Amino acid sequence: DVKVTQSSRYLVKRTGEKVFLECVQDMDHENMFWYRQDPGLGLRLIYFSYDVKMKEKGDIPEGYSVSREKKERFSLILESASTNQTSMYLCASSYGLAGISVGSYNEQFFGPGTRLTVL
Amino acid sequence: KQEVTQIPAALSVPEGENLVLNCSFTDSAIYNLQWFRQDPGKGLTSLLLIQSSQREQTSGRLNASLDKSSGRSTLYIAASQPGDSATYLCAVGGRGTASKLTFGTGTRLQVTL
Numbered sequence: 062d063v064k065v066t067q068s069s070r071y072l073v074k075r076t077g078e079k080v081f082l083e084c085v086q087d088m089d090h091e092n093m094f095w096y097r098q099d100p101g102l103g104l105r106l107i108y109f110s111y112d113v114k115m116k117e118k119g120d121i122p123e124g125y126s127v128s129r130e131k132k133e134r135f136s137l138i139l140e141s142a143s144t145n146q147t148s149m150y151l152c153a154s155s156y157g158l159a160g161i162s163v164g165s166y167n168e169q170f171f172g173p174g175t176r177l178t179v180l
Numbered sequence: 181k182q183e184v185t186q187i188p189a190a191l192s193v194p195e196g197e198n199l200v201l202n203c204s205f206t207d208s209a210i211y212n213l214q215w216f217r218q219d220p221g222k223g224l225t226s227l228l229l230i231q232s233s234q235r236e237q238t239s240g241r242l243n244a245s246l247d248k249s250s251g252r253s254t255l256y257i258a259a260s261q262p263g264d265s266a267t268y269l270c271a272v273g274g275r276g277t278a279s280k281l282t283f284g285t286g287t288r289l290q291v292t293l
Binding site: 065091092094101102103104105106109111117119151153155157166167168169170171172173174176 | 211212214216221222223224225226229231269271273277278279280281283284285286
């Protein structure tokens with residue numbers, strides 16, 4: 062089974078702190094994603110990565126950065142946390158290449174989520 | 181820009197009933213469509229993936245269909261059980277790098293005894 066793990070289930074931080082959220086997958090997936098989930102807004106993509114050291118902005122990248130130094134690990138960084146970044150953060154990974162639409166290519170598997178509260 | 185809509189937003193049914201959840205999307209140029217289940221406070225569990233060349237996928241009591249031309253997908257749950265109570269999310273995979281998903285806001289299902 063695919064396993065995606067996230068470093069913390071719950072996290073409480075202060076405004077202005079630098080926050081690191083870690084995600085690890087054990088299935089040698091090329092693609093990794095960071096989403097946030099808010100009531101009424103659904104899941105929104107923050108950043109994704111399709112290879113080591115490669116990243117692309119999603120729909121709401123402002124206030125966030127990411128790092129992917131190893132294939133299995135994808136980190137989300139809040140440079141200076143703000144109260145409007147209080148949210149549920151979800152990491153996902155998938156096996157696949159652009160343009161491939163067969164079998165289980167590009168099926169996304171999610172981690173358990175990190176509930177971040179910024180005070 | 182792709183938009184995904186799920187109707188109804190909430191549904192309550194008695195145990196044993198068969199039910200259908202609906203998902204519609206505005207841009208038919210998709211690579212795949214994925215159905216997820218989410219329990220309160222938890223991550224998403226992948227239920228079914230339908231590639232753009234397929235019309236349906238089945239897993240146990242679940243059957244998902246895809247009609248790209250009309251921009252619709254349905255998730256059929258047979259013989260519902262209280263353990264099926266959860267939020268069900270539909271997500272459409274777009275063309276391009278990594279087949280990024282656009283999510284609907286979900287249908288919250290409650291199956292009562």
